[in-house]
Amino acid sequence: MDGVPPIDQMTYEQAFTELESIVAALETNQKPLEEAMALFERGQALAQHCAALLDRAELKVQLLTGGQGEPSNLFFGEEKGSADQVDLEEG
Amino acid sequence: MDPFPFYQLPCISVSDLTHYLRQLLESDDLLQEIWVEGEISNFSRPPSGHVYFTLKDAGASLRCVIWRNTVLRIKADLKDGVAIQAHGSVSLYEAGGQYQLYIDQVRSAGEGLLFLEFLRLKTRLEAEGLFDPGRKRPVPTCPQRIGLVTSPSGAALQDMLNTIRRRFPLAEVILSPTLVQGDEAPAAIAEAILRVNRIARPDVILVARGGGSIEDLWAFNDERVAYAIVASAAPVITGIGHETDFTIADFVADLRAPTPTAAAELATPDRADLLTNVRELASSLSHGFAATVDRYRWELNERQHRLRLYSPLGQIRGYRQRLDELSHASAQTMLHCLDLSRSRLEGAQSHLGALNPLAILQRGYALVTRSADGRIVRSASQVQPGERVQVRLADGTLGAEVVEATDGG
Numbered sequence: 001m002d003g004v005p006p007i008d009q010m011t012y013e014q015a016f017t018e019l020e021s022i023v024a025a026l027e028t029n030q031k032p033l034e035e036a037m038a039l040f041e042r043g044q045a046l047a048q049h050c051a052a053l054l055d056r057a058e059l060k061v062q063l064l065t066g067g068q069g070e071p072s073n074l075f076f077g078e079e080k081g082s083a084d085q086v087d088l089e090e091g
Numbered sequence: 092m093d094p095f096p097f098y099q100l101p102c103i104s105v106s107d108l109t110h111y112l113r114q115l116l117e118s119d120d121l122l123q124e125i126w127v128e129g130e131i132s133n134f135s136r137p138p139s140g141h142v143y144f145t146l147k148d149a150g151a152s153l154r155c156v157i158w159r160n161t162v163l164r165i166k167a168d169l170k171d172g173v174a175i176q177a178h179g180s181v182s183l184y185e186a187g188g189q190y191q192l193y194i195d196q197v198r199s200a201g202e203g204l205l206f207l208e209f210l211r212l213k214t215r216l217e218a219e220g221l222f223d224p225g226r227k228r229p230v231p232t233c234p235q236r237i238g239l240v241t242s243p244s245g246a247a248l249q250d251m252l253n254t255i256r257r258r259f260p261l262a263e264v265i266l267s268p269t270l271v272q273g274d275e276a277p278a279a280i281a282e283a284i285l286r287v288n289r290i291a292r293p294d295v296i297l298v299a300r301g302g303g304s305i306e307d308l309w310a311f312n313d314e315r316v317a318y319a320i321v322a323s324a325a326p327v328i329t330g331i332g333h334e335t336d337f338t339i340a341d342f343v344a345d346l347r348a349p350t351p352t353a354a355a356e357l358a359t360p361d362r363a364d365l366l367t368n369v370r371e372l373a374s375s376l377s378h379g380f381a382a383t384v385d386r387y388r389w390e391l392n393e394r395q396h397r398l399r400l401y402s403p404l405g406q407i408r409g410y411r412q413r414l415d416e417l418s419h420a421s422a423q424t425m426l427h428c429l430d431l432s433r434s435r436l437e438g439a440q441s442h443l444g445a446l447n448p449l450a451i452l453q454r455g456y457a458l459v460t461r462s463a464d465g466r467i468v469r470s471a472s473q474v475q476p477g478e479r480v481q482v483r484l485a486d487g488t489l490g491a492e493v494v495e496a497t498d499g500g
Contacts, residue, residue, distance in 0.1 A: 012261055012365070013233040019372050026379030033387050040380040047373040054362045054369070059256040061264045063243075064286060 007045050012053050019046040106185070113183035116190060122181040127153065127192060128200060134171045142169065146177065146192065154191045155179075167197045174200035205305055209312050212339060216317055227345045228326040231294045232360055236263045238293035238325065240283045243268040247299045247330070247351035254355035259362055265291040270310075271300040277313030284319040284327070295358050296323060298340060299330040299351035311338035320344055330354025452485035459483075462490070471496040 007015065022043040026036060103111075116122055129146030136142050140159030145152045155177065157165070167175060178196035183189070198206070216222065237255065241247050243266065255264060267287035270276040280298070287293060298320070300308070310316065311331050317339050320327045326345040331338050334349035341347040348354035399405050444450075452458065459468040462479040474480060474493045482489040 011233070011235050013235075016233075016365075016369065016372075019369075019376070023372055023375045023379055026376065026383060031383065033383070036380060036383045040376065043376040043380075044373070047369055047376065050369045051366065053261045054366050056261050059252065059260040059262075059264060061252065061266060062291075064265060064267045064283075064290060 007042075007049050010046075010049060012050060015046045015049050015053075019043055019050065022046070105188075109183065109185045109188060112190075113185060116181055116183055119181075124178075124180060125192075126176055126178050126203075128174070128176040128203065129153065131169060131173050131175060132171050134169065144169070144171075146175070154189055155194055156191050157194045157197075161195055165197045167199050167202075169197065176200055176203040202305055205309065209305075209339070212312060212314060213342065216314065216339065216343070221317060221321055222342045226321075230326050230328060230346055230358060233259075233365075234262055234294035234358060236265060236291060236293040237358055238287040238291060238296040239264060239266045239299070240269055240280060240287060240296060241266075241299045241351070242271045245271065245301050247301045250350075250352045251297060251299060251330075251355040254352050255359055258356065259359035261362075262359065265293055267291075272303070272307050272310055276310035277315045280310060280313075281315040281319035284316075284323055288324045293325050296325045296327045297330060297351070297354045297358055298327055298344070299354055300332065301351065302333045302336070308332050308336055308338055311340040314339070316340050317343045328354045328357055449485075452483070455485075457482050457484050471498055 005014070010018075022039050025031065026039055026043075031039065127146060129148045129152075131144050132147055132152075134142070134144040140162065142157040142159075142162050144155050146155050147153070157169075162169075167173075169175070176198050177192060177194045179192050179194040181190060181192055184191050220226070239248065239251060241251070248266070252264065255262060265287055267283040269283035270279040284296065284298065287296060298311075298316075300311070308331060311329075320329075320340060320343045327343075328346045328348055329338075329341045329344040330348040330351040330353055331341060332350075337347075346357055348357050400409075460466060460481045460483065461468055461474065462481055465481075466473075468474055468480060474496055476493045476495050478493050480491050480493060482491050
């Protein structure tokens with residue numbers, strides 16, 4: 001496989017999908033013991049990553065500048081200015 | 092003037108004629124559900140609460156009635172000089188000999204015009220295939236990046252952010268701000284959709300605005316917005332106004348939600364559900380691995396067991412067990428033989444006992460033997476008087492001398 005990212009950089013969907021295929025492999029195929037152990041460990045790491053992603057509380061909000069209708073009073077979080085306000089520019 | 096003086100046309104009462112005319116009007120389908128436009132005049136609202144006015148235009152006038160309960164529901168401004176479109180049915184007020192429009196809905200003429208334009212554009216775009224279900228794209232289940240096209244100062248934005256934060260905070264939100272009403276809004280909305288696609292490449296875009304009148308939402312009926320949605324690389328979910336508001340943008344969208352909050356819900360999975368899925372998978376993972384280990388362990392045990400059986404020690408044990416079995420078997424056989432012999436012995440003994448000649452002595456017979464040679468005397472002729480004999484009884488012996496011997500028993 002090419003370009004498989006390290007687990008902690010995977011998106012939720014990537015990690016969950018791989019976890020599903022590992023479980024299927026362990027349940028149906030007769031894997032050699034060493035391979036089964038390796039799969040099990042990777043599966044655990046993937047599950048932990050998914051759970052960590054879901055535990056995240058902060059919503060990251062970014063603003064596209066250059067558009068119309070920007071008022072002076074802009075806030076995204078539950079308190080004013082609490083979330084990231086990274087401005088994305090064109091180009 | 093009667094052409095036939097002998098055939099009279101029927102002469103009916105005013106009531107009958109009026110009733111006939113009423114039935115005529117009420118049986119016409121067109122007249123039972125109709126929109127009529129005109130200008131209000133002679134507006135009156137007596138204490139009963141019912142509303143009476145005349146709708147007129149250059150050529151004619153029409154008496155109208157709105158019952159009190161319906162009046163309460165009507166939002167439009169009703170007074171002399173106002174141009175309206177009224178919906179209802181035509182009938183006849185018999186007592187007054189008056190045909191009237193009984194109104195159940197009213198919209199301002201301006202609204203009516205807008206609605207016509209809406210229908211015109213809807214028909215055109217539908218013919219162009221913009222509303223085809225086949226061109227609608229599926230919305231991703233776990234979007235990494237969500238684009239929001241809405242007013243930065245509206246409640247719709249806050250509602251959507253709160254919903255996304257609650258359900259799926261691992262997504263990234265990109266706000267592409269825009270005007271959402273007014274003449275410049277359609278171009279701004281279209282541009283905002285284009286920009287967010289180009290710069291941020293989101294997985295899904297929510298186009299939203301809070302509730303309002305048909306004029307307030309009018310920007311979302313503009314064809315520029317429709318074409319921008321069609322051209323959007325990311326699928327678009329619209330959440331415009333309230334549940335009952337439908338704009339052109341809603342028809343063109345890949346998915347329509349009744350409100351901005353609902354749009355955010357459709358775009359995101361609930362992380363509580365996702366967490367349950369992960370836990371279940373992790374559990375299956377453990378069980379699957381444990382099952383694999385158990386299987387290997389069982390195979391190992393089985394091999395070890397067989398190994399023990401075929402080892403020298405194992406063989407000795409086998410022999411020992413065989414020996415035990417054999418000894419036990421032979422002991423059993425011996426006991427059985429002994430029993431048989433014993434019974435045969437007992438049988439022979441009693442048989443022998445029965446044949447014992449000395450048993451007869453118990454019955455009172457005596458055995459006589461000649462003392463001289465010990466021979467048994469069976470006959471009287473075998474002895475002479477004076478010979479000594481032994482008389483054997485059951486419990487003893489008598490020494491006797493023959494006194495006389497007589498033949499015959």
